[in-house]
């Protein structure tokens with residue numbers, strides 16, 4: 001099993017600490033892990049040219065920086081999006097990276113490798129925002145074709161701090177272990193939900209009339225307009 005962590009912050013605080021607990025569990029089950037730490041490994045903001053959607057992802061002005069991360073996404077079995085809550089949402093660095101994957105949403109050119117992967121969202125907040133952050137990131141993974149998505153949110157009830165000082169850290173460790181077991185089980189199943197299949201079908205119908213030639217030619221070249229499926 002190959003696990004990719006996309007870390008929405010380079011800060012080694014609460015989110016990193018919880019992420020490391022998960023990685024310990026995965027590694028002790030034989031997983032290989034790799035990471036993209038933001039903004040160290042990607043520090044661009046989408047400029048809105050829409051070249052990726054309209055003319056192909058290699059036409060993105062940030063292609064050289066984003067494509068190594070896209071390759072990591074494609075080869076992972078489990079994708080972890082880990083972020084603290086910043087003003088009610090994920091970090092700006094995480095959002096900026098996700099904006100660069102718009103072209104691979106189901107409505108455009110989903111990558112067949114993405115279907116059946118497992119997602120895990122890890123987020124920590126001082127007080128509130130875990131629910132909203134999980135919802136946003138789940139939706140991003142769904143539209144990339146990933147339907148089995150787990151989440152692990154921690155509300156610390158204090159600003160900053162360090163996970164090592166949590167009085168309930170043993171409880172958290174136990175919860176991490178149980179969630180990690182579920183993620184590992186899911187990675188073996190490679191499930192594609194009915195909702196994903198339904199959205200794929202609906203977007204396939206819109207591709208038949210193809211307002212965006214780059215998208216519709218992609219679907220045609222895969223045989224998806226003639227009944228073939230990526231799952």
Ligand SMILES: Cc1cc2nc3c(=O)[nH]c(=O)nc-3n(C[C@H](O)[C@H](O)[C@H](O)COP(=O)(O)O)c2cc1C
Pocket residue numbers: 009011012013014015016083084085086087088089124125126127128129156158159160161
């Ligand atoms: C810029 C900034 C914005 C934040 N916004 C929120 C917020 O909207 N809601 C919240 O509960 N905590 C917020 N926090 C607190 C962090 O989410 C919380 O301390 C988190 O555990 C920090 O994660 P880290 O240690 O991995 O950096 C914010 C912290 C920072 C630095």
